Amino acid sequence: MSKLILVTGGAGHVASHIIEELIKDADNKIISLDNYFNGSEANHFPGVDYRRGHTKDIDKLIPENPDLVFHLGEYARVSPSVHEPALVYDLNILGTFAVVEFCRQRKVKKLLYTASSTKFAIEGDGRQQTPYSFTKATNVDLINNYGRWYNLPYAICYFYNAFGPREKGTGPYSTLIARFQELYLQNKPLTVTKPGTQKRNFTYVKDLAKGAILVAQKGHGDGYTLANPHTYSIIEIAQAFGGPIEYINNDPGRRESNTGPDKARQELGWNTTLDVLDYIRDFVNTHPRK
Numbered sequence: 001m002s003k004l005i006l007v008t009g010g011a012g013h014v015a016s017h018i019i020e021e022l023i024k025d026a027d028n029k030i031i032s033l034d035n036y037f038n039g040s041e042a043n044h045f046p047g048v049d050y051r052r053g054h055t056k057d058i059d060k061l062i063p064e065n066p067d068l069v070f071h072l073g074e075y076a077r078v079s080p081s082v083h084e085p086a087l088v089y090d091l092n093i094l095g096t097f098a099v100v101e102f103c104r105q106r107k108v109k110k111l112l113y114t115a116s117s118t119k120f121a122i123e124g125d126g127r128q129q130t131p132y133s134f135t136k137a138t139n140v141d142l143i144n145n146y147g148r149w150y151n152l153p154y155a156i157c158y159f160y161n162a163f164g165p166r167e168k169g170t171g172p173y174s175t176l177i178a179r180f181q182e183l184y185l186q187n188k189p190l191t192v193t194k195p196g197t198q199k200r201n202f203t204y205v206k207d208l209a210k211g212a213i214l215v216a217q218k219g220h221g222d223g224y225t226l227a228n229p230h231t232y233s234i235i236e237i238a239q240a241f242g243g244p245i246e247y248i249n250n251d252p253g254r255r256e257s258n259t260g261p262d263k264a265r266q267e268l269g270w271n272t273t274l275d276v277l278d279y280i281r282d283f284v285n286t287h288p289r290k
């Protein structure tokens, strides 16, 4: 039976992989709603209905009644969020409230929200560390409460450090693995934020996309961690590229990562297929230093 699926942030990194996976089923009709604040038309796929706009205008921009909503269209970077709280509030709090209310009023069969693991850091105090963490954790509270107050059908998954194709390597919203690839290609030192021993669960973006779809199809409620079980320090990642390393200060709000509940693996059988060190090894082998 054909399904109408709305993906917010569909021109962004992880959501573009969700769309790439969803369009494999010809019965799925996909609409993306993205304001292109960090999205790119280069991430578009044929056959998808791409609409331009802020999620806070969702009611006007999406007259259809989708069966499923994947909500990824938010401000999505931890450290830069400290410098632009008003933008983060607008995109994440005002935008997400409108999305959640839309799902209630249109009787969407499932809302899938992609939460941030930053709130699990420092024994739960991580949610207070940056505007980004605060808004993401607040939205989890909001959605859990919509489940309680209105029986909203939802599932919440937690992504950990996405890496893989279409990741941005330059600009204020670039992410670490693609940034190191860029610096490596330019024969520049890899900039590691001190102390460099902080560990992260880098997770392959295609595994995250498949996990989010699995959670949307079979999950209920909060607590679906999607993380590679192996953690690596930033120094280990830089060394996998062959260095050299330049240490820098200034990365507000980042603390040791800490994984949340493991329902995705235990209940849904989700697993990862590619480790970041194998991905880097393959990249280095196919791009030998000149």
Ligand SMILES: NC(=O)c1ccc[n+]([C@@H]2O[C@H](COP(=O)([O-])OP(=O)(O)OC[C@H]3O[C@@H](n4cnc5c(N)ncnc54)[C@H](O)[C@@H]3O)[C@@H](O)[C@H]2O)c1
Residues within 6 Å of the ligand: 008, 009, 010, 011, 012, 013, 014, 015, 033, 034, 035, 036, 037, 038, 039, 040, 053, 054, 055, 056, 071, 072, 073, 074, 075, 076, 077, 090, 091, 092, 095, 114, 115, 116, 117, 136, 158, 159, 160, 161, 162, 173
């Ligand atoms: N990448 C990760 O490691 C990671 C980790 C935890 C959670 N997440 C969450 O996953 C989602 C996607 O992350 P990503 O890394 O692909 O980010 P991204 O910036 O590549 O994608 C987000 C997309 O949403 C769009 N967008 C932002 N605010 C919007 C709004 N209010 N209305 C419409 N469009 C809007 C942007 O233009 C962009 O295309 C985000 O919600 C993020 O918080 C990502």
